[in-house]
Each structure stands twice: as C-alpha cells, then as structure tokens.
Amino acid sequence: MPKYTKRPWKIVKVSDLEYCISETVNKNRHPFFARVEVGNAWKREGKANAKLISAAPDLLEACKRAFSFFMDMSGCKEGQPVVEALYDSISKALGSEGDQWLELEFQRHLRGASYENTQSE
DSSP, X not given: OOOOOOSOEEEEEEETTEEEEEESSOTTSOSXXXXXXXXXXXXXXXXXXXXXXXXXXHHHHHHHHHHHHHHHHHTSOTTOHXXXXXXXXXXXXXXXXXHHHHHHHHHHHHHTOOHHHHTTO
C-alpha cells in the first residue's frame, strides 16, 4: 500500500487566505504537509477544500470498509452503482496499489474471511 501520512489529519488556519493540513500523530515531523491557498473571492471554498483534504484518510478507510461490506452482502455483483463508486474511489485514491488492494479484497471475499481479520495480514 502507498505510504501516506497517518491519520488523523487536522486543518490549521495560517491566515484568512491560507490553510495547512497537519498530521496529529507524529510530533517529530514537520507539522504541515499540504497547503491550501485561496483568493479573497474563494475563502469559503478554500476552507471547504481544506476540510475535505483533511478528511481524506478517514474517507478512504470508510470506502474500504463499505466496499467490503457491500461486496459481502451483495455477492460482489458487477453493475451495482454503490460498489462501482466505491471501487472507483479506492482505485483513484491509491492508484495501482488500490487495484492490488481490491484484488486482495476479492480474494478475501471468495475465501469468506472478514475484513477485520485481514487487516493484520
């Protein structure tokens, strides 16, 4: 899996026109790893973007859990909009590593293992 900064992430307001995203776990690293700069006309949108970025690792984990749940509940039928949307989101977030995770998840499903039991593998 790709290495990204561990969650949780938080927003730090630097100024009215700049927000930074920071991890809250490792205090020994540089505190900011992403910046969202906005113009005066885009203040609200910029803050909303910063909130969405800071939620990304939690949203990814939720997508992975929901994908596993729907796959188990639906028998992994192709063409179900929710499953396809989750698949596309995971793949977009993780790239080729996401495709590998999805393949492992299909194999897990075929073995009948639970999602929680495979997180330590």
